[in-house]
Amino acid sequence: MNSTVADPDSDYDEVLGGVLVANSRVVAEINDVATPVLIGRDPVCHVVLDDRRVSGVHLELTPTGRGVRVRDRSRNGVAYNGTDISEFRGEKYLRGRCTIRCGAAKVEFYAAETTTRVIRESSEPTYPLVGEAKGMRDVFARIRKIAPLELTTLITGETGTGKELAARAIHLASPRAKRTFYALNCGAIPEALAESILFGHKRGAFTGAVDNTISPFLVADGGTLLLDEIGELPRPVQVKLLRVLEERVVQAVGSNEARPFDVRVLAATRRDLDLRVGFDGDDDDREQILRSDLFFRIAQVRLEMPPLRHRTSDIRILVDHFATELGRNVRITEDGLQLLERYDWPGNIRELKNVVTVAIAFTTDGDVVDFTPHIREMPGKPRRAMKTFVEMERQYLEDLERNCAGNQSEMSRISALARGTLRDRLRKYGLAE
Numbered sequence: 001m002n003s004t005v006a007d008p009d010s011d012y013d014e015v016l017g018g019v020l021v022a023n024s025r026v027v028a029e030i031n032d033v034a035t036p037v038l039i040g041r042d043p044v045c046h047v048v049l050d051d052r053r054v055s056g057v058h059l060e061l062t063p064t065g066r067g068v069r070v071r072d073r074s075r076n077g078v079a080y081n082g083t084d085i086s087e088f089r090g091e092k093y094l095r096g097r098c099t100i101r102c103g104a105a106k107v108e109f110y111a112a113e114t115t116t117r118v119i120r121e122s123s124e125p126t127y128p129l130v131g132e133a134k135g136m137r138d139v140f141a142r143i144r145k146i147a148p149l150e151l152t153t154l155i156t157g158e159t160g161t162g163k164e165l166a167a168r169a170i171h172l173a174s175p176r177a178k179r180t181f182y183a184l185n186c187g188a189i190p191e192a193l194a195e196s197i198l199f200g201h202k203r204g205a206f207t208g209a210v211d212n213t214i215s216p217f218l219v220a221d222g223g224t225l226l227l228d229e230i231g232e233l234p235r236p237v238q239v240k241l242l243r244v245l246e247e248r249v250v251q252a253v254g255s256n257e258a259r260p261f262d263v264r265v266l267a268a269t270r271r272d273l274d275l276r277v278g279f280d281g282d283d284d285d286r287e288q289i290l291r292s293d294l295f296f297r298i299a300q301v302r303l304e305m306p307p308l309r310h311r312t313s314d315i316r317i318l319v320d321h322f323a324t325e326l327g328r329n330v331r332i333t334e335d336g337l338q339l340l341e342r343y344d345w346p347g348n349i350r351e352l353k354n355v356v357t358v359a360i361a362f363t364t365d366g367d368v369v370d371f372t373p374h375i376r377e378m379p380g381k382p383r384r385a386m387k388t389f390v391e392m393e394r395q396y397l398e399d400l401e402r403n404c405a406g407n408q409s410e411m412s413r414i415s416a417l418a419r420g421t422l423r424d425r426l427r428k429y430g431l432a433e
């Protein structure tokens with residue numbers, strides 16, 4: 001499953017983990033930036049302490065470049081080598097060996113001897129999206145507007161247009177920026193496990209459930225949860241998800257305790273959900289991807305990511321950005337850039353990033369990068385001078401909107417399109433709400 005965490009504190013190539021030991025036994029390993037280890041009284045925690053003075057989730061441990069970060073989420077406090085952790089503003093980075101006390105229980109921490117490499121992608125800089133084209137400036141303006149609001153946001157766009165990065169950008173520009181950002185790829189969840197992965201499960205809830213699993217709603221508590229490829233969730237799970245979003249409590253499979261959470265929910269999809277949502281309340285239609293009630297719950301605000309072929313002027317900046325990230329001393333020529341600008345990029349920025357990475361890998365330091373062989377092998381075709389129908393329609397609607405200063409009755413009269421149809425087409429191209 002592709003789950004990633006962005007945290008302003010974890011902007012490192014390498015992280016330091018460790019193990020927790022209780023009663024001379026290793027009770028948890030802290031080595032995954034995406035899954036903080038939780039200690040508490042609640043059975044969903046990795047280390048469960050049966051002590052009334054211990055809170056449901058008492059503390060959270062995450063590997064970072066500065067050591068293992070302890071976050072106090074308790075009512076009664078956590079002691080680090082005998083000192084209350086609140087003296088360190090509720091946060092402390094563990095290295096070496098130390099003792100942590102929660103209620104009456106004592107847990108030993110031992111730092112790992114070696115660091116663990118994490119992919120830099122899971123630690124993007126504060127503003128991860130690159131772009132200067134009009135389409136991207138609109139996206140930035142919208143992110144700035146959306147970020148402080150607590151509304152659910154549906155991010156749409158073709159594959160590789162940066163939907164997950166946009167979600168991180170919303171999180172980082174929001175008041176929740178210091179807390180966890182968790183991305184759950186709903187498209188990668190096997191149908192049979194969807195409920196237990198989304199809501200968590202209690203040990204023994206079903207055959208094979210040997211461990212407790214914590215719901216991403218609780219892992220991201222206080223922060224932001226991205227439900228990526230939400231259209232892929234099985235319909236029975238959609239009904240339950242809707243209830244969880246409305247009641248803001250989550251109940252693990254096999255548990256009878258409902259746990260409240262405080263999470264901002266973002267969703268992303270590359271499918272055209274608008275066309276496949278049941279607007280008539282006919283929610284039994286198998287053809288629909290998403291129930292209409294869930295669609296409206298998760299799409300209080302919309303953000304559309306433009307395809308790269310609509311912002312080819314950004315190709316230069318992006319190539320520069322990816323080349324700088326690779327830190328290699330190679331030369332990129334005007335011809336090379338023009339070749340990239342003529343291509344139609346069906347895989348969008350992900351594809352561009354791959355082409356740049358591979359082409360640079362094949363170039364010796366000081367030499368000119370030759371993109372030609374890598375472009376030719378791509379599934380997309382070089383852009384033809386002739387426009388596709390979709391491009392012409394988009395251009396027509398943009399001109400129409402400009403000429404009529406956005407007045408939709410006027411636009412409907414000139415184009416001879418019914419108001420409803422016109423609105424649908426404008427929405428399709430992100431030209432209207």
Ligand SMILES: Nc1ncnc2c1ncn2[C@@H]1O[C@H](COP(=O)(O)OP(=O)(O)OP(=O)(O)O)[C@@H](O)[C@H]1O
Pocket residue numbers: 121128129130131157158159160161162163164165166268269270321349350353
């Ligand atoms: N504006 C951008 N600036 C820099 N890098 C970008 C930008 N947009 C996308 N990328 C990079 O392109 C790749 C794909 O981005 P991302 O995963 O956010 O796309 P996506 O729309 O969520 O894709 P999918 O629909 O296939 O899941 C990532 O490596 C990301 O870092």
